[in-house]
Amino acid sequence: MLDEIAAKPNAWNHRHLLDVDDFSPEEFQLVFETADAMREILARPIKKVPALRGQTVVNLFYENSTRTRASFEIAAKNLSAEVLNVTSTASSIAKGESLIDTLKTLEALGANIIVMRHNLSGAPHVAAKYSKASIINAGDGWHAHPTQALLDLYTIRKHKGNLNGLKAAIIGDVRHSRVAHSNIWGMTRLGMKVTVCGPPTLLPYGLDNPGGLFPEVRVETDVEKAVEDADVVMALRLQRERQQSGLLPSVAEYVRRFQVSQERLKRAKSEVLVMHPGPVNEDIELAAESAYGDKSVINEQVQNGVAVRMAVLYLLAGKQGEL
């Protein structure tokens, strides 16, 4: 399979990975097949291939994230890239250095790919305009998190084969969730039927408006109805600051009305996949027994994340290296 992937004509058209909103179904397919090949590498005793040898991948994180940074770092090292971690706490970014200046510097230092997390929506798009290095958006504000969507879709595909026609319920703070936004783009593009559910204050305005971005998305405020007959139930992390900012009257009320519980999951299909981008607030947005139960694929999401990120790095690097 590795040979096949390396030999395939390149359907990949992106110099950067900013979101999945402009992905064709063929591009999704290419990422999935490349990730399949990367999983073969991950199954070996020594998980290292020379594909990106001599290339430098920079993790430029303006927000902390154990999971995403570690996942990219491991993925890049598995491909033999050099990894440089630059975080806002451990660097002089605090000195008031401009984003563009930082990017120019990283390029001049030899960065080939810059994995960037930023608290401001759109920052990676600005970066991409000025950067000769490839930018991967590892999460920007409330906007997008494309590699998370790709690994979620890949995880669903591993279990269900074809995504077309599957029903997904995304439950929680959809309004502020870059994970939800990128998943909605990907799921709808690949033919899935998406229902979002949460308190009205945490749902985007006009999501299912006929003239809106996602006319095909169903909005539901009753969680029992939302999960009905679902193939996938994705719970979103509830940020405590939503309560402080007055968008959420109480956590107890949220739990009562929207928690994804074992009881509520009975309404979904019997083979439902329970997903969460992590880290889980146990027994808040997701019951602990559901998070660790037999329908949960949360750990697989993390595992697949490494394979999907290896695939993305490999494709952005032009597939020129040896696998």
Place this chain on the structure above:
Amino acid sequence: MLDEIAAKPNAWNHRHLLDVDDFSPEEFQLVFETADAMREILARPIKKVPALRGQTVVNLFYENSTRTRASFEIAAKNLSAEVLNVTSTASSIAKGESLIDTLKTLEALGANIIVMRHNLSGAPHVAAKYSKASIINAGDGWHAHPTQALLDLYTIRKHKGNLNGLKAAIIGDVRHSRVAHSNIWGMTRLGMKVTVCGPPTLLPYGLDNPGGLFPEVRVETDVEKAVEDADVVMALRLQRERQQSGLLPSVAEYVRRFQVSQERLKRAKSEVLVMHPGPVNEDIELAAESAYGDKSVINEQVQNGVAVRMAVLYLLAGKQGEL
């Protein structure tokens, strides 16, 4: 010697290294002999062997520590492992992610060995229950610090050959010292006679109680008597917060009564080894001239730490790699 170690039937029975309290004398011996082999590697111009190639070692540090983290990082890299540093300041641990969730994530990302420092006593034992990766306790609260004890014992053995019958005096804040606790387990198991000495408020309750944990440990509040005829004098770091919490009336008083000084060391054996886990508060718990004098083996402790940690990593990884 490398071939011998690699060929030896494995007396190592641990999937994790949480403390040395359950080590048999044979296991201590195996660690020491494996560390001897690692010192051979460290004496080469290129100190790198492929033993752990393809394995990922994570340094998961909830407390900062230059020394211990750096020592493990160097040890792991010498064995060709990939090293991932996850610290509480540089990660989203602060977000309130649970320890178990973090461990599951690190495992799913591919961690084989997790080196863990935690401010709570017992945290690595909890971790070990849930973790498929091997856990190494790199210090938990006031409880245990097994690799420090192993490197201390190894350093004594390098100088004295056999540990059986040697006399050690451990001076200072024994109550709150994980280093002291692990050393007491190891020293007594290997036949050493241990005396602990310090202000009563900084000594454990009932340490030498006949029905207590360490009936063979002698407690002494007179430092002159404690160091009398000692083969090893180990001074412990005095944390300034002990004074703030009222356990220590004054640092000046501590210095006067308990400092390990050149004068006091004259009462020990002429070949006494002066030890300290570092970093030393110079002229507080240990006189600067004693810390840097000819009896001091403090730098050797640090050096041996790399060899001992290489040994532990190699043994936990099942000795399968090539040396």
Place this chain on the structure above:
Amino acid sequence: MLDEIAAKPNAWNHRHLLDVDDFSPEEFQLVFETADAMREILARPIKKVPALRGQTVVNLFYENSTRTRASFEIAAKNLSAEVLNVTSTASSIAKGESLIDTLKTLEALGANIIVMRHNLSGAPHVAAKYSKASIINAGDGWHAHPTQALLDLYTIRKHKGNLNGLKAAIIGDVRHSRVAHSNIWGMTRLGMKVTVCGPPTLLPYGLDNPGGLFPEVRVETDVEKAVEDADVVMALRLQRERQQSGLLPSVAEYVRRFQVSQERLKRAKSEVLVMHPGPVNEDIELAAESAYGDKSVINEQVQNGVAVRMAVLYLLAGKQGEL
């Protein structure tokens, strides 16, 4: 050229790199030629040579710096060294560990070269007295920043060939600039004519005093005169704290009187090089259009920094490794 460099008799006389004030013109030349060789390596698809394989380079940073730390990290990794990052925020340096103790520990752990940034002027010189490892000063207080000066001089040499007789204007907070100080040593040693210019409160006392350190340096408070006929105009970063400490009445006034602008640059030679150590406060000490204009070599400075640091690491390691 790589063979030539490796074969050349070693004119390098330093065990440490603390400043360039004691460099002979031949040593500057050796660094430049070695950096030329390193640029050849950087032009390859795989930028990695085995020269420092098995050596450990520690970045010991008591002050944050994205640029300098990243530049050294990449340089060291290109030479196949192991890199260990120890920063004051991510380590127990905060615990009050003494500098000497930290150095002894790093040495015992196996450090061969310690790249050190410290907020106190002279700290690397103290370190060098006690350290068996080679110390590279990566910036100490207001004192020196030798690798920055070397990369600046190297960048000028790439454009101008010979440095002898060239005119440089250094504009800004010269008093508190380690970059300026090291550049003045290097420039004057290599025959350049240096003019410094800035508000009197930000210029060193007695710089051009006939009995002073740099009698050959011209001091000028009129920026138009300072840049007149210059081959090189180097703007220095203006630290905001200068205003807080009363040394600068207002930023607006500084901009009006001292900003390096397109208009002012017209007075310099038509082939003038615009330089800045980065990060630039755009439109403060340097106009954005000048920073990103066709006379700017700021990005080249960053690029050359990697080559120059590779050269320095290679020379300090005794040129023994394979290129």
